[in-house]
Amino acid sequence: MYGMIHRGIRNMVQDKLGEDAWFALEKKIGIGPTELLTGMVYDDTLTLEIVSEAAARLNLTVDECLFEFGRYWIDYASRGSLSSAMELTGHDLASFISNLDRLHLSVGMAMPGSRLPNFNLALSEPGFLKVEYHSQRTGLENFVSGLLYGLIERFGLIGDVSIADSTAGKVVFEIRYKDGHA
Amino acid sequence: MLVQLTDIQLGKLFPAYLLLDTNFQLAGFGPSIRKLLPGLQIGHAFDEYFDVISNDVATVFDIPERPNHPIEIASKCGNMRLHGLAAQQPDGYFLALRHVTTSQYLASQQLELTDFGYADPEIQAIMLIAVQRAMLEEAQDTALELAFERQRYSALLERTSRVSGYLAHDFNNLLSIISLNTERLARAPSTDGKITNLAQIIGDTAARGSEISQSLMALSHQSSETLSALSIDDIINENSAFLKTVVGSKVGLSITLHSGSCKAVVSYNGLLNCVINLLINAREAMPDGGHISLATTVRDGLATKIDDGAKLSPCKYIAIEIADTGSGMNEALLSRAFEPLFSSKPNGTGLGLASVREYAIDMGGDVWLESTPGEGTRVFLHFPIATDAMIRPDDPSVQDQSFDADQNERSILLVEDEPYALEALVEMLEMEGYFVTPCLSAAQALEALETRSYRVLLTDIVMPQQDGAELASKACIAQPGIRVILMSGYVPETAALQSGWMFIRKPLASSELLGLVDKLM
Numbered sequence: 001m002y003g004m005i006h007r008g009i010r011n012m013v014q015d016k017l018g019e020d021a022w023f024a025l026e027k028k029i030g031i032g033p034t035e036l037l038t039g040m041v042y043d044d045t046l047t048l049e050i051v052s053e054a055a056a057r058l059n060l061t062v063d064e065c066l067f068e069f070g071r072y073w074i075d076y077a078s079r080g081s082l083s084s085a086m087e088l089t090g091h092d093l094a095s096f097i098s099n100l101d102r103l104h105l106s107v108g109m110a111m112p113g114s115r116l117p118n119f120n121l122a123l124s125e126p127g128f129l130k131v132e133y134h135s136q137r138t139g140l141e142n143f144v145s146g147l148l149y150g151l152i153e154r155f156g157l158i159g160d161v162s163i164a165d166s167t168a169g170k171v172v173f174e175i176r177y178k179d180g181h182a
Numbered sequence: 183m184l185v186q187l188t189d190i191q192l193g194k195l196f197p198a199y200l201l202l203d204t205n206f207q208l209a210g211f212g213p214s215i216r217k218l219l220p221g222l223q224i225g226h227a228f229d230e231y232f233d234v235i236s237n238d239v240a241t242v243f244d245i246p247e248r249p250n251h252p253i254e255i256a257s258k259c260g261n262m263r264l265h266g267l268a269a270q271q272p273d274g275y276f277l278a279l280r281h282v283t284t285s286q287y288l289a290s291q292q293l294e295l296t297d298f299g300y301a302d303p304e305i306q307a308i309m310l311i312a313v314q315r316a317m318l319e320e321a322q323d324t325a326l327e328l329a330f331e332r333q334r335y336s337a338l339l340e341r342t343s344r345v346s347g348y349l350a351h352d353f354n355n356l357l358s359i360i361s362l363n364t365e366r367l368a369r370a371p372s373t374d375g376k377i378t379n380l381a382q383i384i385g386d387t388a389a390r391g392s393e394i395s396q397s398l399m400a401l402s403h404q405s406s407e408t409l410s411a412l413s414i415d416d417i418i419n420e421n422s423a424f425l426k427t428v429v430g431s432k433v434g435l436s437i438t439l440h441s442g443s444c445k446a447v448v449s450y451n452g453l454l455n456c457v458i459n460l461l462i463n464a465r466e467a468m469p470d471g472g473h474i475s476l477a478t479t480v481r482d483g484l485a486t487k488i489d490d491g492a493k494l495s496p497c498k499y500i501a502i503e504i505a506d507t508g509s510g511m512n513e514a515l516l517s518r519a520f521e522p523l524f525s526s527k528p529n530g531t532g533l534g535l536a537s538v539r540e541y542a543i544d545m546g547g548d549v550w551l552e553s554t555p556g557e558g559t560r561v562f563l564h565f566p567i568a569t570d571a572m573i574r575p576d577d578p579s580v581q582d583q584s585f586d587a588d589q590n591e592r593s594i595l596l597v598e599d600e601p602y603a604l605e606a607l608v609e610m611l612e613m614e615g616y617f618v619t620p621c622l623s624a625a626q627a628l629e630a631l632e633t634r635s636y637r638v639l640l641t642d643i644v645m646p647q648q649d650g651a652e653l654a655s656k657a658c659i660a661q662p663g664i665r666v667i668l669m670s671g672y673v674p675e676t677a678a679l680q681s682g683w684m685f686i687r688k689p690l691a692s693s694e695l696l697g698l699v700d701k702l703m
Contacts, residue, residue: 004316004317004320007320032331033324033327033328033331034328036324036327037321037324038317038320038321038324039317039321080316080319080320081315081316081317081319081320082312082313082316084312084315084316085309085312085313085316087294088288088293088294088295088305088308088309088312089294089295090294090295090296091292091294095294095295095296098296099294099295099296102295102300102306102309103295103309105306105309106306106309106310106312106313107313109310109313110310110313110314110317111317
């Protein structure tokens with residue numbers, strides 16, 4: 001994955017456990033600033049090693065950590081340098097998800113070598129969305145669940161995300177939500 | 183060719199399209215228009231909601247006169263600005279419009295990607311710029327982080343280096359005392375073979391301890407090399423076969439040595455490393471082969487080009503010149519050639535020339551380059567010749583007539599703050615026939631300098647109150663003919679060493695020290 005993701009994981013660990021915890025993690029797996037270069041594409045095994053180590057420190061399973069990181073990533077990207085791109089991507093949950101591929105198109109152009117997934121909003125009804133996720137990568141379903149949950153929170157909604165179906169290269173997510181202010 | 187699209191498809195391609203009938207009433211509009219003007223309905227008159235603001239098409243009524251013409255419109259309520267093409271159709275007009283994409287407009291109207299057609303290149307470019315801007319911001323953060331890391335690393339290295347230096351100093355002092363006194367023990371007449379054996383064991387163990395202190399010194403970036411007056415021609419001659427191997431089989435090397443028996447105060451390996459570094463640079467400038475000439479001569483003039491405001495005096499110096507027939511360097515490369523970590527070679531470390539310069543300056547000399555692109559590069563490496571005062575002074579004015587000539591010839595002012603080391607050194611030097619004045623501090627030594635003249639000042643560097651380098655400077659002013667040998671297990675950065683002074687590293691090896699002293703007498 002690209003270095004921007006690694007930076008996101010670092011910020012999550014720093015936010016939740018403090019800077020020393022991240023330094024300890026870096027020391028344990030032998031990484032440093034050169035593994036946090038935004039536009040650099042790193043091997044997935046390194047990313048998963050970082051997530052595993054973060055999970056151990058956060059007292060979470062790797063799947064729980066991936067979910068938490070997905071959720072954190074939306075907030076992190078909204079607050080950080082990607083905020084204007086996020087803003088343009090959509091102002092409500094359905095629009096945002098339906099425009100994710102367009103956002104990824106730009107990310108892919110800016111970061112050659114990144115293997116970005118596709119999202120298809122297969123069904124949109126009041127309070128319910130069905131999202132098809134296609135990726136060359138496997139094992140990131142919990143990260144995507146966390147991302148979708150993070151989006152629910154971003155738009156002031158409450159709800160949950162579940163996996164309705166999972167086959168090779170394709171996972172179907174169902175999102176049930178309602179207005180958080182209602 | 184006629185293409186038929188559903189309203190939804192049309193809305194995806196042109197989310198801000200307008201469809202007008204021949205009376206300029208709205209017959210349809212895209213989803214972005216619906217979102218931003220929720221009150222708009224089919225049948226409403228175009229000019230109730232919009233103004234045409236383009237120059238060529240003054241009002242919507244001009245459209246029939248100028249079919250298929252660019253048009254720009256704004257909503258009367260001020261929340262929309264659209265531009266595009268007005269196309270005439272059999273039953274009215276199709277306005278293929280899109281939102282203008284100024285950043286101010288994008289931000290103020292809270293537009294999102296859905297308000298732009300899927301194939302709209304402009305919005306794709308805007309997204310790309312937003313992502314690239316994000317990357318740039320993060321890259322700036324990363325650059326700061328890397329700079330901070332480097333600073334942190336340097337500070338840590340400096341601390342480690344300093345601690346290692348102090349440890350090495352103390353350790354070397356102790357080892358010096360052990361070695362010197364073990365030698366005394368071994369020298370003492372004894373019929374007891376066990377004492378000789380024990381002295382041997384202690385001596386060997388001290389030597390092993392010395393190896394450990396070498397590691398500590400390496401960590402503190404201290405050179406452990408002895409500085410003495412050496413013939414540069416001899417060093418090059420002794421290593422000429424190896425130097426030919428360094429340049430490789432594709433490059434010819436001619437060596438012409440004319441500095442003869444002239445000597446410069448240098449360290450043997452330090453000088454050799456400089457020559458090797460310069461030969462490697464020359465070789466790499468000629469990947470397809472060529473020729474290198476290595477020559478030494480003795481010249482008069484300024485040995486250095488350094489202009490630090492200090493008054494430079496002309497002197498005799500040994501000039502080493504290494505010339506290659508390689509690609510040469512342009513002005514830009516030449517001006518940065520000695521910069522640490524700068525290299526024009528893909529795998530270069532940028533340390534070779536920088537270390538040569540550092541060494542040359544430390545030895546009181548200098549190094550510089552001259553180069554012509556396409557013709558080659560010449561390196562000039564200069565070292566001041568060790569003056570007679572450094573080797574064999576014979577200045578009668580500084581000799582004290584109250585002492586006999588022999589005593590003056592072999593007089594040593596010895597300064598060492600470790601009493602046990604001082605005692606051992608005095609005994610060793612006196613056994614060799616030198617007249618030694620021992621002092622435990624620089625202050626004592628300065629008093630001694632007022633009472634008589636000395637041939638050699640042999641002093642420790644790190645001492646309380648006043649260090650040996652400071653003492654040596656004062657001694658050279660008081661007695662210009664005095665020759666200086668500094669000894670230490672650690673040379674702090676604050677010690678201002680002068681070129682031409684000899685240096686011997688602790689723990690002291692008596693044979694090396696006696697050899698150095700003998701050369702100066």
